[in-house]
Amino acid sequence: MRVTMTVNGAEVTREIESRLLLVHFLRDHLELTGTHWGCDTSNCGTCAVWLDGEPVKSCTVLAAMAGGREVRTVEGLAEGDELDPVQRGFIECHGLQCGFCTPGMMMTSRALLDRNPDPSEEEIREAISGQICRCTGYATIVRSVRWAAEHEANGCPAHPGGTDAAEAPTREEVR
């Protein structure tokens, strides 16, 4: 079947099988490989993208169902060279390690901040609770989202990060 949709602002048309999952359409047909595939039961959320502005798990959406709709992926998060504050927050606060969950986490975080520009820690944890990260233990992801929220509200805080970062020892302190 033929499907047409808008992905990151550009219209695309492809001939596909009706059973094709959106995650594979994005990765294999459009070569947008930032969106990842981490499980087969819709639990991990590494495949999260936006469908008409709503975060969805693209492993649980048929590509055909996205026909005529707008899809946004991690590749569409930055505006040219200008990173989204969420992307900068993840870098500044070490919200990623292996990077595999990162695209999905950032898409959900961006959606959260669009609806709630000043989320509490609990609200951030709730928002990303459909997504699993194996590397970070989540705390720095929470800080990353808070960094983005604060940056959007007030400009960049001088010293992002947690207690450990603030107390980083100098070489001289190392005995």
Add this chain to the structure above:
Amino acid sequence: MTAVHDDKPLGHGRMLRKEDPRFVRGRGRYVDDVRLPGMLHLAILRSPVAHARIVSVDTAAAEAHPKVRAVVTGAGLAEQGLAWMPTLSNDVQAVLATDKVRFQGQEVAFVVAEDHYAARDALELIDVEYDVLDPVVDARTALAEGAPVIRDDLEGKSDNHVFDWETGDEAATEAVFARADVVVTEDIVYPRVHPSPMETCGAVADFDPVEGRLTLWSTTQAPHAHRTLYAMVAGLPEHKIRVISPDIGGGFGNKVPIYPGYVCAIVASLVVGKPVKWMEDRSENLISTGFARDYVMRGEIAATRDGRILGIRTNVLADHGAFNAQAAPSKYPAGFFGVFTGSYDIEAAHARMTAVYTNKAPGGVAYACSFRITEAVYLVERIVDCLAHELEMDPVELRSRNLIRPEQFPYTTKTGWVYDSGDYEPTLREAMRIAGYDALREEQAEKRARGELMGIGVSFFTEAVGAGPRKNMDILGLGMADGCELRVHPTGKAVVRLSVQSQGQGHETTFAQIVAEEIGIPPDDIDVVHGDTDNTPFGLGTYGSRSTPVSGAAAVMVARKVRDKARIIASGMLEASVADLEWTKGAFAVKGDPERSVTIQEVALRAHGAGDLPDGIEGGLEAQVCYNPENLTYPHGAYVCVVDVDPGTAQVKVRRFVAVDDCGTRINPMIIEGQVHGGLADGVGMALMEMISFDEDGNCLGGSFMDYLLPTALEVPDWETGYTVTPSPHHPIGAKGVGESATVGSPPAVVNAVVDALKPFGVRHADMPLTPSRVWDAMRGRARPPF
């Protein structure tokens, strides 16, 4: 990207990661992102049963599928001598089953097709007839009279015994137990769990028949060791094999072994003459790739009435699954379990272990275990808490009385491990300070009086990481050294090539920092190359927290070697003797005349450029070293966990977690903190949620994320971290490994906290995972092993 160095222009200190800009843009390069012209897709048919003879395999319908290019069975591989492969433990493992299947999920056949949907379709068309046999599921019955023999492929094998192993002094241990005031015994199970990286295992094999050259992109933590093994298995010459480990979406030990899927992809590419991709799905990852733990331990501790620990002994039953594929140094069949005496100065210790085959997936060493130290630390930290319970003594006080003292280092344990350095008491105090331990105990007393269940758990651990000295550590005969190569370009930029392979630990950043600190070139001017066997020096890869101890040391040494050469070239440029030169980070100056100086960049240009060099000095500015560590490094830590247990539902909530780690010199505090956070989440997951279990027929009951529960942001607290610094005396910059410390140290803290919360019910021990139903049972005096 702007790097934040906290006013430190070079080297060590907080620095944002060089890796991040590509990852946040979705421009990472993972194995499943690899696309090659003509690439085909491979899918694997797996056994639906745990133990069965293969009567027949009918592939005709699959072969007739219009998009299928090849179907290969075990019999087909056997004809080429490729049906079996060696494991990292000198056992063999079936690539595709020939005679029989030995665990549910085992590889039986594979299909190569034009796309992965078609490949999956074709799997459904293969008809396999099985003659089902009784499985061995419970390791405790594996050696029973009349138990089904799993490994009848091994000549003369008539039981399910893998190995026996022991360490320590049995007689001396018996003697201290005989004279002890108090002996506490507890059966402690570390259930089977799974590292479950977010990216599963996979590979793209591309065999070029013209050049006879194989390129393999794969999810491997040890690309060089894999290349050598492929050369041995596939009979291809090693210089014609290139293994590329690109960005890896987490490893956690899951990506150390060679899996049948990799070999299948290689064989498929050889057969079809096209690139072939294999990417497993989550269920396949959980049911067939390397599990972790699965130790059934009887722990015993002997002490005086006033809390002086005299001895510890243990008997362990280790479930290794159907093939012994445990990734451990050859001479260490139980890994480094011998460090089970922990952080305590005791008089005697002894351990005895038996490992058995069962009808389960192979593995054992994975999930940040540092070669079985998770199990060792869990045993000692649990049994010490049992002793505190018995003596009615505060668990912190009991630990404090028995810690090895700083003046005792290097300390040789009763099982022969030489701890390099440690100053344990300050680390313990720091954790208690951050936690506000005394106030927590007061709060607990008040809550108990009201019938509320609050628990405080402590663990103090000593890790052993950085395998290892080649005189006694090797994997399949390959010494556990690691290489590093440093090349300084004419304009003073540099590239450093590592034998280790990051899976998110930030090596591209921290190794640039290490080299920057030594040679004075800014870390942003240093590129780190890893994971490509054609372009990096040989070494054993990243696992066991060995990157910083081994490869990190290699990076220091190679930078110093280059600096030594630079100094000679600088002496020529400054017309001064080498001894008259002073190095301040980034430049050589004549002593007493700081105006006469040259920067490392100027030296680099001279090294490559025109003009004479001092006698005997060749052009260029580069070096390579292979570092053989003289000992492991022994980082340590003190952890405190606070839980609340709902008396109505038995649900455990981890309210606080304090982790104080000491890994010696800290290269990048931000990255260390992230490593610790991730490991703490592992620990909470294992303690409360995670388990790969089986029913009596050998069906895997933890084979998807519906059943294998991993913590989300809602199950873990905001971590509180701290540190102390006790450098390793034998490491060139005093740095110890740290990546696995939190995974090792946190499970006992969580379990100790839950057991502490259940004290009003008289509970002294309860096995992981402490799910609501299992805690509920423990509260009612029905604590039971997890299987």
